[in-house]
Amino acid sequence: MANVLEVKNLKIEATVYPPGEKSRDITIVNGVSFDLKPGKVLGLIGESGAGKSTIGLSAMAYGRGGVRITGGEVWLNGRDILAGGLSALRKLRGAEVTYVAQSAAAAFNPAKKLMEQIIEASIEHKRCSKADAEKRAIALFEKLGLPDPENFGNRYPHQVSGGQLQRAMTALALCPQPDLVIFDEPTTALDVTTQIDVLAAIKDAIRDTGVAALYITHDLAVVAQVSDDIMVLQNGKTVEYADVDTIINNPAEDYTKALVSVRSIDHKEMVPEGTPLLRASGVNARYSGTKFDVLKNINLELYPGQTLALVGESGSGKSTMARVITGLLPPRDGEIEFDGRILSADLKSRSNDDLRELQMIYQMADVAMNPRQTVGTIIGRPLEFYFGIKGAEKRRRIIELLDEIEMGEAFIDRYPAELSGGQKQRVCIARALAAKPKLIICDEVTSALDPLVADGILKLLLNLQKIENVSYLFITHDLATVRAIADSIAVMYQGRVVRYGPKSQVLEPPFDDYTDLLLSSVPEMKLGWLEDVIATRKMESAGN
């Protein structure tokens, strides 16, 4: 059978404009070749910056920003699409090849109804009449498990949930009956419990329509569920290209092996001892101007030098709990006891020591640092502010902290923009440690990072805990992370703690239905996992 897509020796370049330097060309992708038969799915996997999205978009001869294809060939349905001009490309974009974006919430036009957007390409390219396109869209809504398929298209993007939008995006891509669909991280922005449903819907839709697909993701466990072949990419080059079974069960390259065996941390759970460092009792909280509690009767304890993980989907109230503990959101009732004293509910009336002993690390290290300050200034600020340390002594402490986060003195004069995602998060950790806190609240600190980098951060956090005897309140939706570092776990669902206890107990059956759903939704590096889970789970995700 003829190939739908053939990519030969692809080279992609971009022009970068570093501040204060001359602009120069960098190579994003070099020497990548693959082909795709009808009805087959190729997974492109790699860390951010590996060039996987860029390669995906090259199948439409589209480059984001200043990105351009400078070498190689892209053959779609037997035609070299790089040879034709822009108008030839327009004829096949949205017709023969379509695209599913990572964030459907941003990729849909907020001013137009879903149906209008979904059938637009079919009509534009005269693939079928408007009535037929609508009929096909409704059939796709049904196949993708969207509620009320007849009327779903009459809604605006903001009127449906994130998981539904991602399915609608899939319908948008499949409606013109293309030969190839590019899925660019279609489930990455979703909750783990929602991801599984969308993943299953996408997989069914690909199978039923017989379309070929490129599936781009950084999550090997996810791509293993939908792909026939997998290409592992690093720094714009192919590391390994083989069928899915080989990649998962018998990888040849070290890099692939590392990806397959990621999350190798073995943390032995500590038993609670002494008096709790943090105790929340009977906390109820709501946001001003609303009429319902987002936190309902929360009781938690965290012991010195240990880690309590707060787990749940988005909207479960876990970040709100952090706001209550830090004093950003005074609770309606209930108390926060910290190190033997009751913390005042309001941030303004807390003492300097209260503030110092309770530090935070955020999900987006990028925006948590002043881009115009050097690493040294950023880490030095708490030293000066809380302890009045200045001059040579301050520099010595900063270097000490940089060593602790395994970065070293060389970084002291760098700016955040010169650091990688993992390094930025390390600097944020050092800044929190500089205050010599007793408790650090980690709010989804590894969610924005690639798996291998996240792994390094978790190892660092565990190491620092041993040295500094600091406690972590670890907020995450990712159960694999929890398994790696927690001592005790609180599972939150719709503002309540539904399961709470030592890690071994919480992760041990029998489970309540929600914990079961949450645990079973974590993708496993195993072929056929998706089908098994869908067949055996007890409840469906609330927000799908």
Added chain:
Amino acid sequence: MHPVLRLVAQRFALGLLLLWAASALIFAGTQILPGDVAQSILGQSATPQSLANLREELGLNDPAMTRYFNWLWGALQGDLGTALTNGKDIADSMGYRLKNTLFLASCAAIVSVPLAIFLGLLAVRYQGRWPDKMISGVTLASISVPEFLIGYILIYFVAVKLGWFTSVAMIDDRMTFLQSLNAIALPVIVLTLVVLAHMMRMTRAAILNVMQSAYIETAELKGLNSFKVIYRHAFPNAIAPIVNVVMLNLAYLVVGVVVVEVVFVYPGMGQYLVDHVAKRDVPVVQACGLVFAAVYIGLNMIADIVSILANPRLRHPK
């Protein structure tokens, strides 16, 4: 109640409140002006007795509050009082002037608004290339030249040298519609040149801002051509800022045309106001101020309401 209805009603109520506040300011402003109306009417012929009589007649001896509410009450019923200088009913003489001004302003708006938006779209389509630069250059140059200068230049070349239009934009009721259009052609051109740049630049900026969105990439990847991407996907999301700047400029066309009206001797509100300021005819100045305030507030209120209606999140709540 539908949230949009409530928001619109809120805007409307706020507009009325603002107008009332403006009326108080206008009245207070004219009160603190130095000099005495009776004195200025009588001029050289004033005797203490005639001054006292005239003050009594004009109600100038009443407390300011009473006069304000009498004035406001009258204005609400369409009675703006009589002009001190010629004793004519203000509402009557202003009605004619206002009609002329609105005629000139609407003609200028009908030409300039679609042209500005079209040029804005064109500038986005060819962003950074020569059509974009040319449009920006020409419109910015035209806004930078004072409007009276553009007026005189046009009069010299187009009216005097070429003889296409009349240099004086006098219109009256006996003229046919086409004759009137011919008469105001030059002031319309001047006004268009004056307001074009602002609207065009804002349209361009608002759409370029939207062009960064992910859904524009979606539209491009559907294979739509650039113009379809811009007017189907970018423009609907840029309506709110565009409407705001359009309304500001429409308001300017009504209340800011004084100079152009004087240059072209056009019998509009601007000239009327200038004449009576010179003659210290306070009731006329107050009435003009009130009408201008109403136009300004009304147009901006419409802009607010259109922005609310253009937001699908408000129009179609969850």
